[in-house]
Amino acid sequence: xxxxxxxxxxxxxxxxxxxxxxxxxxxxxxxxxxxxxxxxxxxxxxxxxxxxxxxxxxxxxxxxxxxxxxxxxxxxxxxxxxxxxxxxxxxxxxxxxxxxxxxxxxxxxxxxxxxxxxxxxxxxxxxxxxxxxxxxxxxxxxxxxxxxxxxxxxxxxxxxxxxxxxxxxxxxxxxxxxxxxxxxxxxxxxxxxxxxxxxxxxxxxxxxxxxxxxxxxxxxxxxxxxxxxxxxxxxxxxxxxxxxxxxxxxxxxxxxxxxxxxxxxxxxxxxxxxxxxxxxxxxxxxxxxxxxxxxxxxxxxxxxxxxxxxxxxxxxxxxxxxxxxxxxxxxxxxxxxxxxxxxxxxxxxxxxxxxxxxxxxxxxxxxxxxxxxxxxxxxxxxxxxxxxxxxxxxxxxxxxxxxxxxxxxxxxxxxxxxxxxxxxxxxxxxxxxxxxxxxxxxxxxxxxxxxxxxxxxxxxxxxxxxxxxxxxxxxxxxxxxxxxxxxxxxxxxxxxxxxxxxxxxxxxxxxx
Amino acid sequence: xxxxxxxxxxxxxxxxxxxxxxxxxxxxxxxxxxxxxxxxxxxxxxxxxxxxxxxxxxxxxxxxxxxxxxxxxxxxxxxxxxxxxxxxxxxxxxxxxxxxxxxxxxxxxxxxxxxxxxxxxxxxxxxxxxxxxxxxxxxxxxxxxxxxxxxxxxxxxxxxxxxxxxxxxxxxxxxxxxxxxxxxxxxxxxxxxxxxxxxxxxxxxxxxxxxxxxxxxxxxxxxxxxxxxxxxxxxxxxxxxxxxxxxxxxxxxxxxxxxxxxxxxxxxxxxxxxxxxxxxxxxxxxxxxxxxxxxxxxxxxxxxxxxxxxxxxxxxxxxxxxxxxx
Numbered sequence: 001x002x003x004x005x006x007x008x009x010x011x012x013x014x015x016x017x018x019x020x021x022x023x024x025x026x027x028x029x030x031x032x033x034x035x036x037x038x039x040x041x042x043x044x045x046x047x048x049x050x051x052x053x054x055x056x057x058x059x060x061x062x063x064x065x066x067x068x069x070x071x072x073x074x075x076x077x078x079x080x081x082x083x084x085x086x087x088x089x090x091x092x093x094x095x096x097x098x099x100x101x102x103x104x105x106x107x108x109x110x111x112x113x114x115x116x117x118x119x120x121x122x123x124x125x126x127x128x129x130x131x132x133x134x135x136x137x138x139x140x141x142x143x144x145x146x147x148x149x150x151x152x153x154x155x156x157x158x159x160x161x162x163x164x165x166x167x168x169x170x171x172x173x174x175x176x177x178x179x180x181x182x183x184x185x186x187x188x189x190x191x192x193x194x195x196x197x198x199x200x201x202x203x204x205x206x207x208x209x210x211x212x213x214x215x216x217x218x219x220x221x222x223x224x225x226x227x228x229x230x231x232x233x234x235x236x237x238x239x240x241x242x243x244x245x246x247x248x249x250x251x252x253x254x255x256x257x258x259x260x261x262x263x264x265x266x267x268x269x270x271x272x273x274x275x276x277x278x279x280x281x282x283x284x285x286x287x288x289x290x291x292x293x294x295x296x297x298x299x300x301x302x303x304x305x306x307x308x309x310x311x312x313x314x315x316x317x318x319x320x321x322x323x324x325x326x327x328x329x330x331x332x333x334x335x336x337x338x339x340x341x342x343x344x345x346x347x348x349x350x351x352x353x354x355x356x357x358x359x360x361x362x363x364x365x366x367x368x369x370x371x372x373x374x375x376x377x378x379x380x381x382x383x384x385x386x387x388x389x390x391x392x393x394x395x396x397x398x399x400x401x402x403x404x405x406x407x408x409x410x411x412x413x414x415x416x417x418x419x420x421x422x423x424x425x426x427x428x429x430x431x432x433x434x435x436x437x438x439x440x441x442x443x444x445x446x447x448x449x450x451x452x453x454x455x456x457x458x459x460x461x462x463x464x465x466x467x468x469x470x471x472x473x474x475x476x477x478x479x480x481x482x483x484x485x486x487x488x489x490x491x492x493x494x495x496x497x498x499x500x501x502x503x504x505x506x507x508x509x510x511x512x
Numbered sequence: 513x514x515x516x517x518x519x520x521x522x523x524x525x526x527x528x529x530x531x532x533x534x535x536x537x538x539x540x541x542x543x544x545x546x547x548x549x550x551x552x553x554x555x556x557x558x559x560x561x562x563x564x565x566x567x568x569x570x571x572x573x574x575x576x577x578x579x580x581x582x583x584x585x586x587x588x589x590x591x592x593x594x595x596x597x598x599x600x601x602x603x604x605x606x607x608x609x610x611x612x613x614x615x616x617x618x619x620x621x622x623x624x625x626x627x628x629x630x631x632x633x634x635x636x637x638x639x640x641x642x643x644x645x646x647x648x649x650x651x652x653x654x655x656x657x658x659x660x661x662x663x664x665x666x667x668x669x670x671x672x673x674x675x676x677x678x679x680x681x682x683x684x685x686x687x688x689x690x691x692x693x694x695x696x697x698x699x700x701x702x703x704x705x706x707x708x709x710x711x712x713x714x715x716x717x718x719x720x721x722x723x724x725x726x727x728x729x730x731x732x733x734x735x736x737x738x739x740x741x742x743x744x745x746x747x748x749x750x751x752x753x754x755x756x757x758x759x760x761x762x763x764x765x766x767x768x769x770x771x772x773x774x775x776x777x778x779x780x781x782x783x784x785x786x787x788x789x790x791x792x793x794x795x796x797x798x799x800x801x802x803x804x805x806x807x808x809x810x811x812x813x814x815x816x817x818x819x820x821x822x823x824x825x826x827x828x829x830x831x832x833x834x835x836x837x838x
Binding site: 300302303320321323326332334336339340341342343344345346350354355357358363366367368370 | 706721724727736
């Protein structure tokens, strides 16, 4: 159905696509795997007409496709469903489907379109109510609106970019069913994902990209997770994570009875107390939106608590600002690296310095020392393996994994005593995730205390010495690593179980 | 040459002559003599000064459109100091008057910043409305205490000569303020691109959450950049009074504040580029006066040219938006 041959595209000195061949037969779900920065997004943008390739040809349904616009790609029958939905939340499903659709006619006929939606919804098991307001739908429902939009516009090839990253497990299996039905109907799907399990479950064929080239292809039936992972990163990310079981030391981060509200005055943090010791990771698990963001913000100094105290290495930093806490030895990896952790339009070297520009080595007298900034950036690019065109390129041009490495490089070269990491692996591929986890464990090994907030339970279990579950602004429970009970953790996350943890679990024992 | 084509040529010349004459008189009015150039440079001085301050504000996403009022108050304060201070020799008297202008401009901008921070009124509104207050204060004072008795025009008496800005070139009107403007442009450039202060302004302008994460206090940054920008506008007002008019005249600040916003944008919010933008506006205006005298083209046409320039330049910058440095 689709043949892309020899696609090549460079951005400056970075070669995002190096002669990629991609062939999608009819009635096929093709998994496109690759780390962040491996060239998946560029390739799909080329296909969809958002980016013009330097070289290469595209044939779709036996017809060449060159110098096309996204509109022409749509008209040819290629539908793209982005990770961030392109919907108007205040409008109904019908209105969103009609929006920008020529076939909706000059005079809108909502009833007819609604009927189309009902038919398609029934046929593919999309379970959509045409009159529902899109903003009121769960994320899985919004995604199905995008799918119905693409189907009604006549898309024969659907591209889904990381479609499962925001979905709950039942929603994921529902989506995979929908994709299978679309395939059985004669359409093809390109399924872009990091999640090997889902790829193996739904895809017929898998193509793996690495460094802008095809690293391997396989029939899903003939391969397994380990083989795919090795193709993706060229090193074994499934290798066991090395963690030394040392004795936890003195308390470095102490949080006492923190209460905080959000901007609208709703209490989000209802009295949380705990401590994290030297050489220890306390993971905070829980479904997103249960006060984790507020907890991190209060500890980092971005939000004032209405009650309670934060101590770093014995010093009460509650009244200090961000700078004061940083000087006390607190490092912070914010959950949102796009607008908080980094300034996309600034250079790599400026981003590596922007939390430390008030003292040496980046400040010399009244001046900002650009030479020192550039030198430090060059050194950190090498040390953290950041794939960037140099210290003077805009941070925006880096891939997600490399952007997060930038944040890590800035926060960790300070050798912090306390690290607060909020969702540090969100949206990262296995290779970058592994890098982040290794770096976090290195902080632990060198005597730092780490508070690690994650919504991925599996990941929290990997890093944690103790694991706490947050539910509605409180700790529903804390377990030591050697006493973890997955069932109880699950119940706590769902709010079905809350146990008042003993002091040993909350504050850690002095020695092990 | 056959007669027919010669006729066409003549017709073309006839048709072209008036606009060419108009352009020639515009250019001649702007650059025709050292004196004209001096007038243009003097005119560009307040533009460059105020434009640099506004460029720094806009870099931090602080929308200060109160240049007009800050400039007017700067001129008023310089006048008051010059008229009321004990007699002093030349450089001291001038420096005191200039200092008064800086303080008054900074105070006026600081007032707007304070209203923003304490009362939550957006600085666009606060600075805009304080313009009217500032201009009316100047009018009021000129009708009363500071007015020249019996002149029949709202203006102050001539300032003591000791407070006048020195001439840079004998025989022309070129005053020392031009050098001050050059220095301000250089300082603005260095401050924005070479100091932690400018770095903080740029981070704040690029992303407010990142600025909070970097430990930057938005309140402190807003106040400091407003004081700086107001001080520069006040200095521009003082220079206009002490270097051009030698007295405070009602309406002397008219147009400076808003044109300075245009100049800051025209300069891409880069202090160095504000200089040519200011010069362009300055010479265009002095040339326009000459053009009106010579061929009767109304001066408002220059406002049209300025407007078109803005539209063209900003559209061109929009095309390169992704590639500009923040």
